[in-house]
Amino acid sequence: KNFSGYAIKCVGTDGSEKNNVVIRDLKVMRDAADSGNWHLIYADYVDDLSVKNVVFSGGLWYAIGISNCDNFIISDCDFIDGKIGGVLAVGSNGIINNSFFYGTAEMPGSYYGCNLRTSPDCRVLSCHFHDFDVATGEIAIGVWFEVASENSIIDGCHFYNIYSYADGFVFGVHLGTDSHHGSVINCNFRNILGFGSGILDVRDKGNAIFNWSSDDCKIGNNNVENCGYGITLMNSVDRTLVIGNRCIDNGQLIDRGGCESTTSPMIFGETVPVISNVLWARNNAEAYEGTYSRKYTKNIAAGSAANVYLTDSTGVSGDVHGLIPGKEYTWTMWMIIPTGIIVASEITLTLRDHNGSTYQSSTANPAAVYEVWQKVTVTRTLRADATSFDMYINVAAAAEDTEYFYVDNIRLQPLGVHNEHQQNFLDNGTDTQVG
Incomplete structure (x- = not known):
């Protein structure tokens, strides 16, 4: 893509959605002539969209932006580098499966592997999120249920080598505002670390799983090792089930x-x-x-x-x-x-x-x-x-x-599984159930 715009654009309208669009078996990338905040691929009001075996490289916004799309599936894709993230789903529902999200150099700004915004009933399955190394003061997140993405599930994913510096935040998974009944299960987290300036809070130390304000969620059967914090529940979180997690050698006391x-x-x-x-x-x-x-x-x-x-x-x-x-x-x-x-x-x-x-x-x-x-x-x-x-x-x-x-x-x-510094499990929530 050597122009300012979307490389691939597919747009329907409310009531006249496009259906069963398939994008597969190609590589989409930009060159130096490309400028502006454009997704590489953009879909709006496209139901049953399938994106399979696509390599996305170096986009200037998200690699793929999906809006108002029901039952999308993104599978077997590689999301490499890019300005701000891999997948942005707004007002949509579907599956992101067996895909890789990673950087090969320092990312110039904040980076979000998957950002689900008002997108309930989504599934992020068997994906890898790794080597997000963002610029000083920026945010790095593997998967972000940003707002109102209820009943969404992250299952069997791997998060490792995600870093931020100075006043930046860093998370493997961030359960944001009103993404109730979400689940983070059967995942592995390693080396989710922040080296903050100390003027913030636990968010600048690196969190594997962080729940900001989503109720009735399940965090279960995850392996969390060598992160700034393991599992963190903030004070506006209610009724989280935390069960069967292995958290060891987490913490940053400097x-x-x-x-x-x-x-x-x-x-x-x-x-x-x-x-x-x-x-x-x-x-x-x-x-x-x-x-x-x-x-x-x-x-x-x-x-x-x-x-x-x-x-x-x-x-x-x-x-x-x-x-x-x-x-x-x-x-x-x-x-x-x-x-x-x-x-x-x-x-x-x-x-x-x-x-x-x-x-x-x-x-x-x-x-x-x-x-x-x-x-x-x-x-x-x-x-x-x-x-x-x-x-x-x-x-x-x-x-x-x-x-x-x-x-x-x-x-x-x-070191170890003790929680004397609340480094493995920090619970500020209400009515948390721990098993």
């Missing part, structure tokens, strides 16, 4: 972990880090994701160490900063070390607890690789009798003044 804010990344609820001999500031010279990272610059001559604590108190403080003694946590961050500036072995990540008499800690150093982003991970189970906790980035005394490196996408993750 606010502003994407380093997009001028306020330091910190353990949740805290804003003022303890800093010793360091310049610690947001910087746009490097970024693993988003626009900014955090630059750590040693600010003292060799002979003295430097530390940045992501807690607002240190040592024997009598404060575990919201963590749970006896539970296991993993701290991860991405780090890039410039060549010839600082030696990797001089940098240490430390998780440390004190039980009233002794310190114990777990540490990790970055690998001796330079000029590339690397993931650094340290895991610790807090002692059951721990009374104090801190976490910090240390640069050894041997490092020289002004030596520096960058960090980004900082995460503190509670």
Whole structure:
């Protein structure tokens, strides 16, 4: 498509609908001459529409827009990249089956795999939604029951590697307003993560399944792993049935972990880090994701160490900063070390607890690789009798003044199936039934 308009357009009228239209076995894409907010395919008042084995690539709006269409079926299609989403269904009902929705590069704006708007009785079956990596501050959603899409079902789908940064929201499934009696069943969710600026709420941490305001829904037999939050019910939700779900290793306990804010990344609820001999500031010279990272610059001559604590108190403080003694946590961050500036072995990540008499800690150093982003991970189970906790980035005394490196996408993750931080299941709803 090298013009401004729909590549394929099929339009009937109310009372004179087109029927049994079939679009199949082709690829629809745009080129550089295309401009404007146009779907690649648009159907209005077309009943029993069938779209099968079509590859959609790089559209400037939704790949396919469906309006006032009864009994549509979209099957065996690929939705690749695009400006805003894969399928938009408005005032329609039908089935989306066995299709793939994914990106191959950062998406320029908010992206919605399937958006059902006033479209009741729809089915999203056996589809894959993955690699949605949206621009800073944008929204990423796998399937969105935006409004009044009652009795719709998501069954047997896979959602993975969906990310947002700064003030963006990110969801695998979002049950919006008045999409009552909806179901999310038999699905897999993995790596649904947000690295927000900490000025929002749980929505900027990444939610596998999020119910904003839809009643009498069922969330059952889903597998949710390594997401910011597992299942979240907001306070305007009534009578949800939550049954048979496996939620494990979810959670993000660092606010502003994407380093997009001028306020330091910190353990949740805290804003003022303890800093010793360091310049610690947001910087746009490097970024693993988003626009900014955090630059750590040693600010003292060799002979003295430097530390940045992501807690607002240190040592024997009598404060575990919201963590749970006896539970296991993993701290991860991405780090890039410039060549010839600082030696990797001089940098240490430390998780440390004190039980009233002794310190114990777990540490990790970055690998001796330079000029590339690397993931650094340290895991610790807090002692059951721990009374104090801190976490910090240390640069050894041997490092020289002004030596520096960058960090980004900082995460503190509670491991396991416990729900001490409400990270696996956050229930603000009314009359929730849990089985």
